[in-house]
Amino acid sequence: MNKYIFKRVIGIIPLLFAISLFTFVFINLIPSDPAEVALRLNKTPVITQELLEKTREDLGLNDPYWVRYLNWVTDAMKFDFGVSYVRPSRTVAQEIMTGLPNTLMLSGLSFVLVIVLSLPIGFFCAIYKDSWFDKLMRGFIFITTAMPAYWVGLMLMWIVSIKMALLPTSGNYEGFKSLILPSVTVALTYISTFIRLIRNNMIENMKEDYVLYANVRGLKQRNILLKHILRNSLHTCVVAIGMSIPQLISGTIVVENVFAWPGLGTLCIDSIFNRDYPIIQAYVLLIGVLFIVFNLLFDIIQVMIDPKLRRGME
Numbered sequence: 001m002n003k004y005i006f007k008r009v010i011g012i013i014p015l016l017f018a019i020s021l022f023t024f025v026f027i028n029l030i031p032s033d034p035a036e037v038a039l040r041l042n043k044t045p046v047i048t049q050e051l052l053e054k055t056r057e058d059l060g061l062n063d064p065y066w067v068r069y070l071n072w073v074t075d076a077m078k079f080d081f082g083v084s085y086v087r088p089s090r091t092v093a094q095e096i097m098t099g100l101p102n103t104l105m106l107s108g109l110s111f112v113l114v115i116v117l118s119l120p121i122g123f124f125c126a127i128y129k130d131s132w133f134d135k136l137m138r139g140f141i142f143i144t145t146a147m148p149a150y151w152v153g154l155m156l157m158w159i160v161s162i163k164m165a166l167l168p169t170s171g172n173y174e175g176f177k178s179l180i181l182p183s184v185t186v187a188l189t190y191i192s193t194f195i196r197l198i199r200n201n202m203i204e205n206m207k208e209d210y211v212l213y214a215n216v217r218g219l220k221q222r223n224i225l226l227k228h229i230l231r232n233s234l235h236t237c238v239v240a241i242g243m244s245i246p247q248l249i250s251g252t253i254v255v256e257n258v259f260a261w262p263g264l265g266t267l268c269i270d271s272i273f274n275r276d277y278p279i280i281q282a283y284v285l286l287i288g289v290l291f292i293v294f295n296l297l298f299d300i301i302q303v304m305i306d307p308k309l310r311r312g313m314e
Helices: 002-028 034-041 049-059 065-077 092-127 130-147 150-163 177-205 210-216 221-235 238-258 264-274 277-305 307-314
Strands: none
Touching: 002 065, 034 049, 034 092, 049 130, 065 277, 065 307, 092 130, 092 177, 092 238, 092 277, 130 177, 150 177, 150 238, 177 221, 177 238, 210 221, 238 264, 238 277, 264 307
């Protein structure tokens, strides 16, 4: 087991390198001159060639390409991504830490909704296969999977907030109520995915021999469903659940802008429009690292809880 963990940890190093290189190259392919962008964002009245050269020197843009990359990666390891072009008095790390708690709050509640709703619904859809409940839920899955998140958010805002005046529409955090609509919007697509995943896994496990033997032994049907079928079905969902966490964090970018939620998604979109390159680089790198780390973590968890995978490594 320790050998497997060591190999997996070593294996992510090339991936982290590739993501950092892709992020750096991708941002530097943008045709705009970062020095000119920084000066314009700081509302410099007259931009002269001498001022551009000085700004390039200050930003390290005159260094060779590989030197700039190594400096950026080295600083990124210390969580130092430079200074925001829009707000020179604040570092990129400070900007990220300002929006990160709001994004984590939104994605955390969305994740809870996904687990709390998809698990029982998928469970009952499998038990009552082809019943009216199963058909209704499959119709719900089909519809919600086809609906884009921004459209769902606008419809919920129009119906629940404007027409019914039940919940706040958007903006600053005003307590738990202000989280409900954006978290439901984020969670809706993932709920549909996990309902289908749990339902299909349980139906497949119901056909296995161990279920037949458990019935022959006279075990209670409730114990067979909960302790055997559901438990084995969740083993295959562990990695999908783990990968949904960084997806929820990155997937809030659209919903945050629909609801004007002050998180990382709103910060990223504002930075794209303002061409605040240091923040864009930091955001892309952060999301890429999250995907790799959570994939590693839940791969290890799956091996720990699945005896078949543990025996396969022996």
